Amino acid sequence: MIKRFLSELKRRKVIKPLVAYFGISWLLLQVVGLIVSFMNLHPLVGPASLLVVVCGFPVAAYLSWHFDFTMDGIERTHSIDEELNPKIEPFGPANWFGLSALVIISAFVGYQYLGSINEQQLASKEGLTTVKKADSIAVLPFTDQSPDKDQAYLAVGLSEEITSLLGSADGFKVSASRSSQILSERGLTPVDIGKRLGVETVLTGSVRATGSRLRIRVELLETESGRAIWSNSFLRELKDVFELESEISRAVVNLLQDRYIKVGELTSLSSTNSVDAYVMYLKGREAYRKQTTEAMKEARQLFEQALALDPEYATAYVGLADTIAMLSEGSTTFGVLKPEIAATLAEQNLEKALVREPEIAQIYAVMGWVRFLRNQYEESIEAFDKALEINPSLSIAYMWKTNSLSMLQRYDEAIEAQTKARELDPLFVSHSYNLGILLLWQGRDAEAIDIFNTLKQDHPESTFPYQGLADVYFSQGKFAASIRELKKAISLSPENPDLKLRLNSSLLNLGLIDILKQQTSDPWYDSTILMLEGKLEELFKKMAFEQAASPDDYWTAFEAGWYHAMFGQQDKAVALISANYELLEDADKYYMPQCSPAIEAAWAAQVQGNADRFNKIIKMCTQLLKNELPSEISFYLDARLQALQGNKAQAIKSLEQAVDQGWREWWTKHDPLLDNIKSEDAYKKIVAFIDADLASQAGEARLLFIE
Structure with missing residues (x-):
């Protein structure tokens, strides 16, 4: 051939x-x-x-x-x-x-x-040939080189914008600005910061503004060796800052990635033709980062001023929408605006931003947050996914997405999203705290404790690590340990009512009434105190008065009925628990994970001989229990369900599992729903164990209050 x-x-x-x-x-x-x-x-x-x-x-x-x-x-x-x-x-x-x-x-x-x-x-x-292959970077806050040190808003704002630009580059993991800023404020060197954040490279810089001119110097460092990969100085007009941000970002990507990004690519979408509007926007961001109600109000005003100077400034609309959403009422927000009003105002500003620049990742992140506030969880996840498609390093989108996934009970996905948020922004307190709580809900207590202990090392001045540990120990029935952590948290935030509420709950479980009375005079605890002190006649008089004062309030009648079920007259208990029960919405009847007050109404129906209601409630609670994660509460609910149905062996087994998981409620021995198994020796041993453990913990906890 x-x-x-x-x-x-x-x-x-x-x-x-x-x-x-x-x-x-x-x-x-x-x-x-x-x-x-x-x-x-x-x-x-x-x-x-x-x-x-x-x-x-x-x-x-x-x-x-x-x-x-x-x-x-x-x-x-x-x-x-x-x-x-x-x-x-x-x-x-x-x-x-x-x-x-x-x-x-x-x-x-x-x-x-x-x-x-x-x-x-x-x-x-351009000197931009690849000198090191790397796929992760942290941009440190630029140093303010102004004589009066009054340009921090500009220095930090530049690093935030470059972080956002790099985050939109494919194949790059970019650590969040917040963690970099925290570590910088602690005086760590750039190399140490890079190692702590787990990135291969670190970009540092300094900025000085003189009139309308900017002098900026940047340096790219290799984390492992500390050597400088690249450095450059720029002298530009302030109006050209957006082109400069793009130029620096392109240079970094070209230096670290095996590809070349041409001029015109990786451009800033946050630009404005008004220098004054840009300055107002940066000052608004500076106020927003303080995360207080007063600072949020200030940020809102600054963003509005930026928009007055440039009504076409898309990023300022996003900042304003974000701030308004954060000013809504709620446990995770700053409680100034009604949620519906805040959501509507935020949406109006997001629509204006979308018309002007639809490819800003933060638009969709804030949109997702607003939808979450409206309880539109599926729709919010779609928005978060769009934000992360544009900028895969946007840590706040992962955190907000976690909230929606949790509300939909998609806990594995929620943990995955929160883990990613923490990986990108490891020094942000909420990322670690939220991840720890999610792990606790999944019964992964050891991992949650590790998270909170790490958080304690990173933020010893924060109440969250102690609060998180207290929640873990409380769920495990370790009330004395929970009290120890809560006392540390309260010493850091003496006026925090949520921490005091947690502390009082542990004191009640241990029967430390004298110490509880020293901590609070809140009448909300009066009924439980009367029960623990054995003052039952006084308790029932109190409840009769409250019923007369609120004759149409089912929950007052239910509370009185439950106390009668444990310590009073069974016929009164049945009548009070059953009265007006059918008028409740199903969501109020079957509140999980206790399935209460439905499960107590099933007991009352059984005593009355109302088989239809009894069977309906048992069936519904059993079905809902299948969707619950294993915990001390879910096992205890199963014990009650099995006992009501006469399944003694399974009831005992579930009760033992509840105790193994940390169930230590003092009223367990008085629970009428367990009457079918109270004659069993195994049940008596369980109750004896709970009483002994609570007594031991009470002695340990009492020592914590001795000055």
């Missing part, structure tokens, strides 16, 4: 034309080289000429195969059959198709290579 092919090449006289092609091409390239250097032509002229020669070779070879090039002209080459038959076949459609395809392919390949060469020359010219 090869011998025949070589023979055919010789017969068709292909070699001589190709040798001539190479000779002429070499001469042309020499001439082009001289002309380019002499006349200072475009640097692509030389490479383009070489590509024409190389890509033209297959075309020359194809033509040499089909034609003879002689001094007398060009003739169609005979095929073997044509030499025996004088008639020569013309250069037909198939030949023309082959030639055309070859020309197109050669031209396409040449064009692609020319584009690549062009990018390499541009990168080389």
Whole structure:
């Protein structure tokens, strides 16, 4: 086959034309080289000429195969059959198709290579060739070099904007600005910050504004060795700051990634034509970062001023929407506006931002948060996913998405999202606290404790690590340990009512009434105190008065009925618990994980002989229990369900599991729903264990209040 092919090449006289092609091409390239250097032509002229020669070779070879090039002209080459038959076949459609395809392919390949060469020359010219392959970075807050140190808003704002730009680059993990700022304020070196954040590189910088001019210096460091990869200085007008942010971001990506981003790509979407509007926006961001009600009100005013200066400023609309949403009433917000009003105002500003610049990731993150406030959990997740599609390093979107996933009981996904948020912003208190609570809900107590202990090391001044540990210990029935952590938290925040409520709950469970009375005079605890003190006659008089004062309040009647069920008259208990029960909404009847007051109403229905109501409630509570995560409360609910149905062995087993998980409620021995198993020796042992453990913990906790 090869011998025949070589023979055919010789017969068709292909070699001589190709040798001539190479000779002429070499001469042309020499001439082009001289002309380019002499006349200072475009640097692509030389490479383009070489590509024409190389890509033209297959075309020359194809033509040499089909034609003879002689001094007398060009003739169609005979095929073997044509030499025996004088008639020569013309250069037909198939030949023309082959030639055309070859020309197109050669031209396409040449064009692609020319584009690549062009990018390499541009990168080389700008000094942006890849010097290190890295896929993670932290941008530290720039240093304020102004004489009066009054430009921190500008220094931090620049680093935030560059962080956002880098976050939108594919294949880059960008640590959140908040964690970088926290570590910087603690005086850590850039290299130590990079190691703590788990990134391969760190970008540092300084900024000084003089009038309308900015002087900025940046330096890119390798975390492992501490060596400087790249540094540069810039002197620009303040109005050109957005182009400068894009230029710095492009340079970083080109230095660290095996690709080249051209001018015009990775551009800032936060631009404005008004320098004054930009300054107002940065000051608004500075106020927003303080995360207090007063600061949020100030941020809102500053964003509104920015928009007054430039009504087309899309990012300012996003900042205003975010701030208004955070000013709504709620446990995780700052409680100034009614949620519906806050959501409506935020949506109006987001719509204005979308019209002006629809590719800002923060728009969709805030949109998701607003939808969460409206209880539109599925829709909020769609918005968060859109935000993360644009900027995969937007940690706040992961955290807010976690809230929606938790409300939908998609706990595994919620933990995954919150873990990602913490990975991107590990020093943000809420990220660690929320992750710890999610792990606690999943029964992963050891992991939750590790999270809270790490949080304690990072933020010893915060109440959240102690509060988180207290919640873990409370769920485990370790009330003394919970009290120890809560006392530390209260010492840091003496006026925090939520912490005091947690402390009082633990004191009640341990029966430390004297200490509880020293802590609070809140009448909300009076009924439980009377029960623990055995003052039952006084308790029932109190409840009778409250019923007379609120005759139409089911919950007052239910509370009185429950106390009678444990310590009073069964007939009164049944009547009070059953009265007006059917008027409740199902969501109020079957409140999980206790399935209360439905489960107590099932007991009352059983005593009354109301089989239909009893069976309906038991069936519903059993079904709802299947969706609950294993916990001390869910096991105790199952024990009650099994006992009511006469399944003594299963009731005992579930009660034992509840105790193993941390169930230590003092009233367990008085629970009428467990009457079917109270004669069992196993039940008596369980109750004795609970009483002994609570007594031991009470002694331990009492020592914590001795000055």
